[in-house]
Structure formats: structure tokens, C-alpha cells
Amino acid sequence: MADIQPAAPAKNGKPRAKKMAFRLDMTPMVDLAFLLLTFFMLTSTFSKPNVMELAMPAKGLGTDVPGSKALTLILGKHNQVHYFYGVNETGTAAAPTLHTTDYSAHGLRQVLLTLQRQQTGAVVLIKSEQESTYGNLVDALDEMNITSQKKYALVDLDRNDRALLQQNGL
Numbered sequence: 001m002a003d004i005q006p007a008a009p010a011k012n013g014k015p016r017a018k019k020m021a022f023r024l025d026m027t028p029m030v031d032l033a034f035l036l037l038t039f040f041m042l043t044s045t046f047s048k049p050n051v052m053e054l055a056m057p058a059k060g061l062g063t064d065v066p067g068s069k070a071l072t073l074i075l076g077k078h079n080q081v082h083y084f085y086g087v088n089e090t091g092t093a094a095a096p097t098l099h100t101t102d103y104s105a106h107g108l109r110q111v112l113l114t115l116q117r118q119q120t121g122a123v124v125l126i127k128s129e130q131e132s133t134y135g136n137l138v139d140a141l142d143e144m145n146i147t148s149q150k151k152y153a154l155v156d157l158d159r160n161d162r163a164l165l166q167q168n169g170l
Contacts, residue, residue, distance in 0.1 A: 071115050071124045073108075074161060075140060076100075076170060077131030081108050087125070088160045098168045103139040112147040124152040127161060 074082040081103065084096035101107035115122050126140055137154075144152050 069119060069122050071111070071122060072096075072161075073124060073126050073140060074157065074165065075126065075128040075132035075136045076165075077129065079103060079136060081136075081140070082165065082168075082170060083111060084164075088158075088164055095164055095167060098164060098170075100170075103136070103143065108140065108143045109147060112143060112149055116147065116149070122151070124149055125155045126152060127155050127157040129157060129165070 068086070070085070070087050072084055072087060076082050079102060080100055082098050082100050084098050086096050088096055099111075101111060112124070115124070124144065126137070128137060143149075
């Protein structure tokens with residue numbers, strides 16, 4: 001048996017407490033942390049991607065739109081939207097009047113809201129130039145969703161529309 005020496009008295013006369021080395025074993029704490037991490041990873045739900053539903057017409061049905069119920073949007077360069085009322089068809093005597101706006105709340109949204117007030121059951125035809133961006137198309141579809149436009153279609157830009165843009169210097 002080892003001899004235990006009493007602690008040397010401190011300057012004030014009280015015996016000094018002997019300092020003992022303390023070692024904390026962190027292994028159980030690490031195990032607990034990994035168990036909690038695994039539990040929360042397996043029970044949590046991650047955000048699901050939002051998907052916009054597009055209703056496509058059935059094949060074989062006529063997709064002709066009467067000019068009196070149509071608004072044609074042409075997504076152009078520099079974040080501009082060119083639009084005209086009606087359909088630009090071959091053989092018409094007068095070319096439609098082309099207007100230009102942007103994607104803001106005071107631009108395209110107001111055009112769509114005005115169309116809905118004036119014409120029930122109107123159809124919006126969305127056409128895109130090569131210089132327009134994917135973001136422009138997303139902005140146009142967002143405006144259709146915001147204004148609750150029920151009928152709209154993505155249509156290819158034809159040569160009549162290209163000629164109309166060239167006539168207007170666009």
C-alpha cells in the first residue's frame with residue numbers, strides 16, 4: 001500500500017486539496033449524435049419540386065382559334081413582349097397592329113386582365129423568337145397562372161409573324 005502524504009498546508013493554514021486528473025469519455029456522446037443524425041435524416045421530408053401541369057389537347061381535334069377570341073404574344077429579345085389581337089393569317093388584307101410591353105405587373109399582366117374583362121373564353125397564343133430566353137417563357141407562363149388565364153397554347157412562330165416583326169422594325 002502506498003503511503004498517502006497529507007496535502008501541504010496553504011499559506012493561509014488550510015490544507016490544499018489535491019487536484020485529480022479528469023478525463024471525460026466522449027465515445028457514447030458521439031454514438032448518440034450519430035443516432036440522432038440518422039433518425040432525423042430518415043424521418044424528415046425534403047422539399048419536393050414544384051411542377052406546372054400543362055393540359056395538352058387530344059390528337060385529332062381541331063385546334064383552330066377564331067381570330068375574334070385570340071391574343072397572340074410574341075416573346076422577343078431584350079425582355080420585351082410583342083402582342084396583337086387576333087391571328088396573323090395568310091390572305092388577310094390588313095396586318096394586325098403590333099404593341100410592345102414587358103413582363104412587369106404593369107405590362108403583360110394588365111394586357112391579360114384587360115383581355116379577360118373584354119372577352120370571355122379568350123385564347124392566348126404564345127410564340128417565341130429565337131432571341132428570347134427560357135426565362136421569358138417562364139415569365140409568360142407565370143403571368144398566365146397569376147391572371148388565371150384558362151386557355152393558352154405554345155405555338156411556333158410562322159413566317160407571317162416574322163414578316164410582321166420585320167415590318168415593325170423588330
